[in-house]
Amino acid sequence: MFLDIAKIYIKAGNGGNGKLSFYRSKQNLCGGPDGGNGGKGGDIIFVADSNMSTLIDFKYRAHYRAENGGNGDANNSTGKSGADLIIKVPAGTIIKDFETNMVIADMFENGYTKILLKGGRGGKGNSCFATPTRRSPCFAQNGVKTEEKKIKLELKTIADIGLIGFPNVGKSTLLSVLTEARPKIANYHFTTLSPNLGVIKLYETNYVIADIPGLIEGASEGIGLGHEFLRHIERVRMLVHILDISGSEQRDPVEDYFKIKDELTKYNPKLMDLPEIVVGNKLDICTMKACEAIANKINKKIFPISAILHDGVEQLIKAIADMVVTLPPPTPIEEEVFVYQERDDISYEILKNSDGSFEVSGGFIDMLVRNVVLSDVESNRYFQHKLKERGIFDALRKEGAKDGDIIHISDIEFEFIN
Numbered sequence: 001m002f003l004d005i006a007k008i009y010i011k012a013g014n015g016g017n018g019k020l021s022f023y024r025s026k027q028n029l030c031g032g033p034d035g036g037n038g039g040k041g042g043d044i045i046f047v048a049d050s051n052m053s054t055l056i057d058f059k060y061r062a063h064y065r066a067e068n069g070g071n072g073d074a075n076n077s078t079g080k081s082g083a084d085l086i087i088k089v090p091a092g093t094i095i096k097d098f099e100t101n102m103v104i105a106d107m108f109e110n111g112y113t114k115i116l117l118k119g120g121r122g123g124k125g126n127s128c129f130a131t132p133t134r135r136s137p138c139f140a141q142n143g144v145k146t147e148e149k150k151i152k153l154e155l156k157t158i159a160d161i162g163l164i165g166f167p168n169v170g171k172s173t174l175l176s177v178l179t180e181a182r183p184k185i186a187n188y189h190f191t192t193l194s195p196n197l198g199v200i201k202l203y204e205t206n207y208v209i210a211d212i213p214g215l216i217e218g219a220s221e222g223i224g225l226g227h228e229f230l231r232h233i234e235r236v237r238m239l240v241h242i243l244d245i246s247g248s249e250q251r252d253p254v255e256d257y258f259k260i261k262d263e264l265t266k267y268n269p270k271l272m273d274l275p276e277i278v279v280g281n282k283l284d285i286c287t288m289k290a291c292e293a294i295a296n297k298i299n300k301k302i303f304p305i306s307a308i309l310h311d312g313v314e315q316l317i318k319a320i321a322d323m324v325v326t327l328p329p330p331t332p333i334e335e336e337v338f339v340y341q342e343r344d345d346i347s348y349e350i351l352k353n354s355d356g357s358f359e360v361s362g363g364f365i366d367m368l369v370r371n372v373v374l375s376d377v378e379s380n381r382y383f384q385h386k387l388k389e390r391g392i393f394d395a396l397r398k399e400g401a402k403d404g405d406i407i408h409i410s411d412i413e414f415e416f417i418n
């Protein structure tokens with residue numbers, strides 16, 4: 001089964017907590033602090049794999065979590081680092097942030113590796129906070145907790161040549177003639193339900209041909225198999241547009257030609273600029289004269305072939321080869337520089353409340369609050385020291401704070417003393 005769009009949730013591992021512990025033995029009942037640091041959480045890493053061709057695996061599993069870091073322990077033992085989680089996706093998968101739709105990564109080339117989310121840092125154990133004046137710190141840091149993110153995976157086939165046309169014109173038949181691929185061929189519409197790929201060797205170079213499911217009027221708005229498959233044309237170097245010149249389906253090949261061009265433009269105007277070769281198929285059941293009349297009406301050269309009889313295929317291959325060698329290979333989408341923000345540990349802002357009290361908030365405060373146990377006297381002292389060191393008391397003074405004013409920081413409040 002083929003699937004080319006998936007939504008998944010990813011979460012890097014949390015950092016392990018630092019340990020609060022003091023060395024104890026029979027001989028030494030009041031030893032120094034020996035709480036170890038927490039381990040780092042695992043990263044979420046994506047790898048492009050050209051052996052995969054569908055996102056179907058992601059239909060059955062929506063949540064991907066890297067391992068959390070282990071907590072620190074007594075005896076200064078550091079918590080174990082959480083294992084990274086490696087997620088393989090087919091080459092050609094574009095990863096977007098679900099909320100903003102911004103491209104985070106284009107997993108274009110086989111083996112391309114991208115760390116999408118970094119694991120949380122481990123918290124420090126209390127032994128890290130020991131100083132000559134604070135020999136027995138009674139607090140330890142918690143590890144950084146990571147957030148779950150929702151992302152969208154979109155597979156855009158990477159092919160050099162795209163075969164397009166109405167249903168039943170013979171796209172899959174031509175693919176089977178040009179390459180070793182053996183797609184399903186049948187006399188009903190939408191036989192091909194997902195792109196079939198084949199490889200053709202032209203002038204000693206291999207090129208990938210994609211047989212795209214049949215397009216019909218309204219495809220760009222989702223009619224038929226719809227625009228889902230137009231996505232797969234976006235990356236090709238050139239198109240081979242197939243017409244059934246015999247009109248075996250009682251359709252007019254001239255109208256067909258313009259309808260498909262119209263759908264391509266509606267979907268993405270850039271597709272209009274793609275070089276194309278027009279092929280007139282089913283010559284075995286019509287005349288060259290009919291073919292010429294169609295060519296005149298669309299004002300384009302048409303390569304007449306009979307895919308079934310392999311007639312005219314040699315000339316077509318030569319024309320494709322001569323065109324494709326002049327065209328630049330598909331390139332990755334430029335990744336918009338969008339990374340999930342590392343936690344902001346430095347910013348703060350001061351707001352004056354209507355009752356005259358002040359409120360300090362921001363990334364720096366969040367980090368501090370996360371890291372200390374405020375009910376603990378010593379921990380609280382450390383907290384005050386950090387506020388001072390960061391210049392928050394000076395900033396409060398500048399904002400007009402006076403002795404006795406109430407300061408709110410997270411869920412604690414204290415009186416300002418200058």
Ligand SMILES: Nc1nc2c(ncn2[C@@H]2O[C@H](COP(=O)(O)OP(=O)(O)OP(=O)(O)O)[C@@H](O)[C@H]2O)c(=O)[nH]1
Nearest residue numbers: 167168169170171172173186190191192214307308
């Ligand atoms: N007479 C004749 N019939 C052909 C030729 N090429 C293909 N056909 C027939 O046309 C029908 C459709 O062929 P497919 O190759 O499945 O067409 P398709 O464009 O891939 O169709 P969808 O996948 O449904 O979009 C089949 O019955 C083929 O045998 C040809 O050169 N001459």
Ligand SMILES: [Mg+2]
Nearest residue numbers: 171172191192
């Ligand atoms: Mg087909």
